[in-house]
Amino acid sequence: MKEIQQLEIFIRTYYSFMCATAFHFIGSQDLAQDITQEVIIKFWQNKEDLEIRFIENFLYTMIKNEALNYLRGVERENKRISKLEIETSEDSHVLNLLIAEETNQLLIQAINQLPTQSARIMRLVLSGYENKEISQVMGVSVNTIKTLKYAAIRKLREYFDSHPELVTIL
Structure with a gap:
């Protein structure tokens, strides 16, 4: 019971300071609260083994x-995601x-x-030639090229x- 009371006093005393500090680094109130909770748990579980002169500095x-x-974890995850996106776009x-x-x-x-x-005619069309150019290359009229092209x-x-x-392959 005494342990719980000490924890409550510790939290009331340092929680705001710890949240504000975490917020300063993270920029998110929710994440700052999560980080503060994790630190409180770690600190409280190991407090007997710690030699602390200035608790605020330590916290x-x-x-x-x-x-x-x-933040490093987020950065690593973002790098992994961007690498996957690059690989996916390269694969695509x-x-x-x-x-x-x-x-x-x-x-x-x-x-x-x-x-x-x-x-x-179709090879020339696929190479980018216009009907008039094809007719000049082949020595026939533009109308003949059009007729043969549409028939092809x-x-x-x-x-x-x-x-x-x-077609299903495509």
Whole structure:
């Protein structure tokens, strides 16, 4: 019973000081209270083994160390999270590159199934050429290029529609 009364007196005497000190380091009232409670428990459990001349200085040091340990833990956790985010974004980037490469390979295979002139037009379209430029390269009219291009696109659609297993990969 005497032990409980001593603890109550200790808490009434030092709790506000300890909370204010923790708040100074942490900046959160709730966390400051949690840290203060942890320090009180540690202090009270070990008080018999401690030789203390100035209790306020000792409690200040305990609070400071506990607060700094908490902040270091938060910093480590934030580093872990940011590292995971970086790894996840890198994994996502690599996965997107792989999907894009596989998609290109499937498209190239489909284009190779087209008649020679249509396949050439589609390769030039994918290289960024406009209809007018393609007509100049191939020596045919722009209308012929448009007709062959749209016919090739229709055949590519039919190819992918008839091969649904290729589309599910994408």
